[in-house]
Amino acid sequence: MPGDESATQGTTTVLRADWVLTVDARDRVLADGAVAVADGALVAVGPADEVLAAHPGAEVEHLRGHALLPGLVNAHTHFGMTMFRGYADDRDLQDFLGVVIPAEERVLDPDRVRLATRAAAVESVLAGVTTALDMYFFHADGTAGADEVGMRLQTGQLVVDVPGPEGWTWEQRLEGAEQWLAGRPARPGWRPVVAPHSTYAVSPEHLAAVADLAARHDAAVHVHASESAGELDLVASLHGRRPLQVLDDVGLLRPGTVLAHAVWLDDDEVARVASTGTAVAHCPASNLKLASGVARVPELLAAGAVVGIGTDGPASSNDLDMFVALRLAALLHKGAAPSATAGTAAGAAALPAAQVLRMATAGGAAAVGLGADVGALEVGRRADLLAVDLDQPHTQPVFDPVSTVVYAAGRGDVRHVWVEGRPVVRDGSTVRVARDEVVADLRALQRAVDPR
Numbered sequence: 001m002p003g004d005e006s007a008t009q010g011t012t013t014v015l016r017a018d019w020v021l022t023v024d025a026r027d028r029v030l031a032d033g034a035v036a037v038a039d040g041a042l043v044a045v046g047p048a049d050e051v052l053a054a055h056p057g058a059e060v061e062h063l064r065g066h067a068l069l070p071g072l073v074n075a076h077t078h079f080g081m082t083m084f085r086g087y088a089d090d091r092d093l094q095d096f097l098g099v100v101i102p103a104e105e106r107v108l109d110p111d112r113v114r115l116a117t118r119a120a121a122v123e124s125v126l127a128g129v130t131t132a133l134d135m136y137f138f139h140a141d142g143t144a145g146a147d148e149v150g151m152r153l154q155t156g157q158l159v160v161d162v163p164g165p166e167g168w169t170w171e172q173r174l175e176g177a178e179q180w181l182a183g184r185p186a187r188p189g190w191r192p193v194v195a196p197h198s199t200y201a202v203s204p205e206h207l208a209a210v211a212d213l214a215a216r217h218d219a220a221v222h223v224h225a226s227e228s229a230g231e232l233d234l235v236a237s238l239h240g241r242r243p244l245q246v247l248d249d250v251g252l253l254r255p256g257t258v259l260a261h262a263v264w265l266d267d268d269e270v271a272r273v274a275s276t277g278t279a280v281a282h283c284p285a286s287n288l289k290l291a292s293g294v295a296r297v298p299e300l301l302a303a304g305a306v307v308g309i310g311t312d313g314p315a316s317s318n319d320l321d322m323f324v325a326l327r328l329a330a331l332l333h334k335g336a337a338p339s340a341t342a343g344t345a346a347g348a349a350a351l352p353a354a355q356v357l358r359m360a361t362a363g364g365a366a367a368v369g370l371g372a373d374v375g376a377l378e379v380g381r382r383a384d385l386l387a388v389d390l391d392q393p394h395t396q397p398v399f400d401p402v403s404t405v406v407y408a409a410g411r412g413d414v415r416h417v418w419v420e421g422r423p424v425v426r427d428g429s430t431v432r433v434a435r436d437e438v439v440a441d442l443r444a445l446q447r448a449v450d451p452r
Contacts, residue, residue, distance in 0.1 A: 014052060071384035075133050075308030076258065078315070081136070083446065086315075086318065096290060117145035118149060120320055127321050129151065137165050156222070159206070160196075174206075190370075193221075194219050220369040225247060227263055229293070244273070257278045262281075265295075270303055279306040334347055354402050357405065415427060
């Protein structure tokens with residue numbers, strides 16, 4: 001069992017595993033590897049005998065049969081929507097929003113968002129997610145809920161032009177964003193965030209104001225873009241341009257901007273995303289369930305774009321399982337590759353396991369502005385890790401631990417999770433908030449959404 005929280009501060013702990021998947025610049029996989037953790041950071045990564053010899057007084061945890069890897073990064077989600085899971089299924093995006101938005105107006109308040117977000121954080125850490133880029137109303141209350149669980153939630157003021165559940169004006173939202181960004185400057189493991197919803201929910205003039213605000217505070221910008229064909233038509237009718245052109249015109253195609261979905265990109269837009277350093281959060285489960293289409297991820301990666309993987313919200317994809325999302329990403333693009341119909345090797349080689357694991361860790365970290373802090377097991381990074389039990393009938397034999405994690409393992413195999421070196425999951429159970437408590441919360445939230 002991993003050491004307790006008090007042992008992580010001022011004490012060096014060595015975690016040894018059968019495999020350490022570093023996702024570093026060389027994609028090193030260490031058989032019988034180890035990491036040393038002190039004061040929330042990684043102070044050594046390497047072969048177990050070397051790490052143990054360099055830290056003779058350390059507390060040692062030997063994770064036999066496990067793979068140790070960087071915490072997963074959910075690059076786009078709406079945690080507070082756990083209360084709407086299953087409420088608007090089997091609809092396309094427009095019909096889905098037509099059901100959910102009135103429900104949000106009716107039931108959302110700060111405490112409900114806190115409880116729903118806390119439940120989402122429990123679900124997420126149990127699946128090995130240590131960082132998520134979130135967009136939702138009452139973001140400060142959502143942050144408080146995630147903090148109770150111990151996971152890192154990258155979030156900020158949601159900006160829309162209509163009042164929304166808080167009843168705020170546009171000016172109040174911009175002021176709230178300014179206060180949030182000023183009060184939470186960047187530090188290791190945190191990048192301030194502002195979240196304009198989309199080019200159909202925020203006017204170009206207001207998007208330009210957000211771009212200026214983000215630039216002044218070196219903030220990440222989290223925005224939906226080109227998710228569906230219907231969105232392209234709507235934005236063209238409103239602004240006479242495609243969504244990416246609107247964002248480009250106001251200066252929001254830039255490093256630090258995360259485009260959620262980015263399904264409907266033409267060739268020029270793929271190149272423009274890559275050349276501007278804009279990141280994309282690929283959400284295969286949600287895009288499939290809403291019949292939004294298949295994002296051009298292989299082309300984006302080939303062009304040099306930063307791409308992470310997201311689950312989207314639990315109302316549109318129905319869960320926050322990054323293992324499902326990363327496996328879907330790998331399988332979807334093999335089948336959707338132009339050569340797939342001929343059954344050639346090129347189709348099967350699209351998005352190999354190592355590349356998908358990188359998207360779910362280092363790629364997501366880079367997308368959300370934490371590329372130097374999390375997403376890989378390297379000295380100096382924050383100690384965000386998960387241990388996956390591969391000593392199971394469905395994961396043996398292990399010829400390649402990366403492929404086994406991507407194609408065979410699942411969230412049920414996640415045994416231990418650490419954020420900043422502190423355990424948040426032990427032996428498959430959350431440390432700080434009990435599962436039964438959040439299940440009871442979600443049942444109560446269901447009654448609020450639909451009292452029948």
